[in-house]
Amino acid sequence: MTIRAPLLAFAVIAAFSASQAVANDSYEYPYVGISGGVAELDGYCDNVASSCDDDNTFYRIFSGARLLPNFGSEVGYTHISRFGGVDNQRLRPQALDIVGNLYLPLGQHLDLYAKAGAFIWRAEITDNLGDSSSETGVDFKTGVGARIGLGQTLS
Numbered sequence: 001m002t003i004r005a006p007l008l009a010f011a012v013i014a015a016f017s018a019s020q021a022v023a024n025d026s027y028e029y030p031y032v033g034i035s036g037g038v039a040e041l042d043g044y045c046d047n048v049a050s051s052c053d054d055d056n057t058f059y060r061i062f063s064g065a066r067l068l069p070n071f072g073s074e075v076g077y078t079h080i081s082r083f084g085g086v087d088n089q090r091l092r093p094q095a096l097d098i099v100g101n102l103y104l105p106l107g108q109h110l111d112l113y114a115k116a117g118a119f120i121w122r123a124e125i126t127d128n129l130g131d132s133s134s135e136t137g138v139d140f141k142t143g144v145g146a147r148i149g150l151g152q153t154l155s
Contacts (some may be wrong), residue, residue: 028066031155039080056081060088064101072101087130095121097141109149116142 036059058081064074078095099117106112119141126132149155 032063032065033061035060035062039064066101066103069105070103072103074099074117076100079100091123092126093121094120095122099143100142101145109155111147112145113147114144116140 015138036057039058059077060078062076062077064072064073065082075098076096078097080093082090082092097117097119099115101113102116104112117140119139120136121139122134122136124132126136147155
């Protein structure tokens with residue numbers, strides 16, 4: 001399975017979702033954003049005697065739309081910097097995700113939200129000789145948060 005086929009499917013779903021949101025002025029227009037932080041790879045450095053790097057920076061680019069007052073959808077791409085250290089291997093993961101968002105409006109500019117969906121990942125493993133292989137998989141993604149509106153076009 002390559003990561004390109006899901007990307008095309010998610011792009012079509014996101015485009016359809018965005019057009020639905022624009023068609024009804026009572027819902028929010030499509031949005032785009034970027035987020036980032038530190039990712040830790042559980043179990044990557046377990047039982048490794050040599051130095052090992054199991055945390056690294058990541059960024060996520062995403063787009064979505066609020067389709068109903070309490071529901072929306074979102075699609076995103078996550079890039080994580082290379083992990084390294086286990087038997088001189090380097091691991092570079094990346095992922096696509098599609099989630100549904102449930103909103104709890106608390107005011108005109110404040111929402112709490114919960115999200116759940118699919119996290120489709122691909123990890124490229126390169127050894128110290130330059131040989132590489134890859135693995136793919138699908139996992140469940142969840143999250144909770146708050147959205148605070150800072151103006152007409154920024155939250």
